[in-house]
Structure formats: structure tokens, C-alpha cells
Amino acid sequence: MSELIKVEKRQVLQEKPDQASLTFGEVFTDYMLSFEYSQEKGWHDLKIIPYGPIELSPAAQSIHYGQSVFEGLKAYKHDGEVVLFRPEENFKRINQSLERLKMPQLDEELMLEGLKQLVDVERDWVPDGEGQSLYIRPIVFATQGVLGVHPSHNYKLLIILSPSGSYYGGDALKPTKIYVEDEYVRAVRGGVGFAKVAGNYAASLLAQANANGLGFDQVLWLDGVEQKYVEEVGSMNIFFVINGKVVTPKLNGSILPGITRKTVIELAKSLNYEVEERRISIDEVFELYHSGELEEVFGTGTAAVISPVGELQLKDEKIVINNNETGKVTQELYDHYTGIQSGKLDDPHGWRVEVPRY
Numbered sequence: 001m002s003e004l005i006k007v008e009k010r011q012v013l014q015e016k017p018d019q020a021s022l023t024f025g026e027v028f029t030d031y032m033l034s035f036e037y038s039q040e041k042g043w044h045d046l047k048i049i050p051y052g053p054i055e056l057s058p059a060a061q062s063i064h065y066g067q068s069v070f071e072g073l074k075a076y077k078h079d080g081e082v083v084l085f086r087p088e089e090n091f092k093r094i095n096q097s098l099e100r101l102k103m104p105q106l107d108e109e110l111m112l113e114g115l116k117q118l119v120d121v122e123r124d125w126v127p128d129g130e131g132q133s134l135y136i137r138p139i140v141f142a143t144q145g146v147l148g149v150h151p152s153h154n155y156k157l158l159i160i161l162s163p164s165g166s167y168y169g170g171d172a173l174k175p176t177k178i179y180v181e182d183e184y185v186r187a188v189r190g191g192v193g194f195a196k197v198a199g200n201y202a203a204s205l206l207a208q209a210n211a212n213g214l215g216f217d218q219v220l221w222l223d224g225v226e227q228k229y230v231e232e233v234g235s236m237n238i239f240f241v242i243n244g245k246v247v248t249p250k251l252n253g254s255i256l257p258g259i260t261r262k263t264v265i266e267l268a269k270s271l272n273y274e275v276e277e278r279r280i281s282i283d284e285v286f287e288l289y290h291s292g293e294l295e296e297v298f299g300t301g302t303a304a305v306i307s308p309v310g311e312l313q314l315k316d317e318k319i320v321i322n323n324n325e326t327g328k329v330t331q332e333l334y335d336h337y338t339g340i341q342s343g344k345l346d347d348p349h350g351w352r353v354e355v356p357r358y
């Protein structure tokens with residue numbers, strides 16, 4: 001499809017923020033993509049409209065019963081061209097999330113085309129400073145205004161765009177302090193842990209706030225059944241470097257299948273690291289630390305990219321990983337990952353998708 005999507009122009013464009021002061025997710029561009037679903041018409045009325053408040057019934061099913069899913073990806077500017085990073089993976093995953101919440105499927109190709117046209121309209125908003133990008137947030141939520149628990153008959157999709165600096169502000173590779181959560185759990189097998197649904201985040205906030213109160217950046221979630229096996233960190237997947245090997249928990253239905261995770265696995269293999277996806281218990285992690293075999297720990301996710309872990313606290317025991325410094329493997333993966341993303345390095349895997357000028 002190369003047909004142009006209708007753009008409803010806004011009267012006045014916003015002033016763009018100073019690139020040096022960009023934070024994460026606080027400023028939004030002039031336009032957003034909008035798509036409607038009704039039972040009678042299916043998905044219809046795809047258009048680019050001014051960014052702004054939307055009208056929603058107070059009885060909308062998404063607010064009451066949580067039929068709401070989202071995605072997160074980024075666009076980068078390199079040599080004046082704008083590229084997306086593996087965007088087809090995000091639309092594949094949003095369909096898996098939609099399916100799990102009994103919401104209607106999207107045409108993945110059409111969505112990618114719509115996203116490209118939106119980003120083309122907003123290409124001047126894509127920042128080109130170190131570590132900066134245009135963060136892209138697709139959401140789909142139920143809009144039917146009736147009480148009663150059943151799948152909504154109406155939905156809305158929006159894609160909003162936010163020019164952003166690095167996720168943790170300033171220093172992208174500053175090691176984080178992580179609290180191993182041993183009371184609350186994020187997800188259980190058979191539940192919605194593998195899906196990017198809004199409610200998963202609501203369910204994580206109490207533990208996250210408690211950990212923040214104790215001086216930690218994020219929590220490490222353990223499995224929901226035995227609270228024994230490592231699952232993931234906040235909004236990131238987790239990796240361990242053990243005796244030079246790259247190890248990450250195997251996807252099991254309750255772990256979110258991160259696209260950064262998948263990319264890091266492929267990248268590590270292409271850099272000749274041995275990669276293991278397996279169950280790993282938190283006790284094993286601490287034992288490997290004491291035997292000197294745990295070399296590095298890092299998290300992966302679109303927002304933070306690759307984020308070293310400097311401290312892990314389990315109950316009363318704290319371990320300091322790699323002297324609280326960014327490890328060699330973490331740094332190497334980070335450099336390759338961001339190099340390919342931003343266009344500084346070649347892209348042998350074909351992960352970059354250029355946004356054409358329509």
C-alpha cells in the first residue's frame with residue numbers, strides 16, 4: 001500500500017523543545033495516527049490527526065476492565081535519514097497481546113505503513129543527539145461505553161510520538177541497583193505476563209515504589225509459582241554473563257518476549273558468544289557470584305536499551321556486580337546494538353527500516 005493516509009492539519013504547530021534538554025516521554029509531537037474499530041465495520045478510518053485530548057465514555061470498557069495493550073519502539077536519525085528498528089516485531093507482538101485480551105487483530109503491514117507515514121510527517125521531530133530518538137507508543141484500548149464484562153465492541157488505536165533523551169537521563173550506562181522482589185509477583189504462567197498489557201504495569205507499581213523507597217532503581221521479579229526462578233526486571237529482560245557465557249531466562253509464558261532481548265541474543269551469537277536460554281534460580285545467581293563466576297548482569301528493553309546492573313539485593317544480602325562498573329560484554333553489546341540502531345555500524349541482519357519521503 002503506498003496510498004497516502006489522510007492528514008487532518010492542525011492550525012498551529014508547536015514549538016519544538018530544545019534538543020539538549022530532552023527527557024523521556026514528556027513532550028509529544030504535533031500529530032498522531034488514529035484508527036477505529038467497530039463490530040460492524042471492523043478496523044476503519046485510518047488517519048493522521050492533531051495530537052490532543054480524546055473523548056471517551058466514562059463507561060469505556062478499557063477503564064473498567066483493562067482491555068488495553070501497548071507497544072514501544074524508536075526512530076533514529078542518521079545522516080538526515082530516519083530509520084525504525086525492527087518495527088515489524090512490534091506489530092507482531094501487539095497482535096499477540098490483542099489476541100490474549102480478546103481484542104481484534106491488526107493488519108501488521110498496514111500498521112507499519114501507517115507508522116512510516118506518520119513518522120515521515122513528523123521527521124523534523126526526530127532528534128539526532130547522542131542516545132536520543134523519537135519514542136513511538138502505539139496503544140489499543142476498548143472504547144465501548146457499557147458496563148458488563150464482555151469483550152468491547154469498539155476499540156481505538158493511537159500511535160503517539162515523543163522525542164526523547166536517554167531513559168535514565170544523563171549517563172546511559174550507569175549501573176542500576178536492583179531489589180529482588182520476594183513478596184509480590186508480576187505474572188504467572190497462563191496469565192498475561194507475555195503480553196504487553198497496561199494492567200501488568202499497574203500490578204507492578206507497589207513493589208516498584210517500595211523498592212524506590214529503599215533506594216533501588218527497579219525490582220527483579222521472580223516466577224509467580226515458586227518465587228525461585230528469575231523472570232525479568234521492571235520493564236526489561238535480564239541477562240547474566242557467567243564464565244564468559246551469555247545467559248538469560250527462557251521464555252515461559254510469564255516473561256515478556258522483549259525485542260531487545262531477541263536482538264541481543266542474535267547479536268551475542270554473531271559476536272561468537274555462547275548464549276543459553278534456560279531457567280535460572282536466584283539462589284544460583286548468588287552462588288555463582290560467591291564462586292566468582294558471575295561476571296556481569298544487564299537488563300534489556302527498548303526504552304533503556306542495555307542497562308548494566310551494579311547491585312542485587314535479596315532479603316538481607318547485597319551483591320555488587322563487577323565492582324559496580326559496566327562490564328566488558330555489556331559494553332560490547334551496547335556499542336554494537338546502538339551502533340547498528342543509529343546507523344554508525346553496518347546492519348548485516350537487516351534490522352533497520354528506513355522511513356521513506358512520501
Ligand SMILES: *Cc1c(COP(=O)(O)O)cnc(C)c1O
Nearest residue numbers: 235236237256258259260301302
Ligand atoms: C516492553 C517490555 C520489555 C522489553 O521489551 P522490548 O521489546 O525489548 O522493549 C521487558 N519487560 C516488560 C515487562 C516489558 O513490558
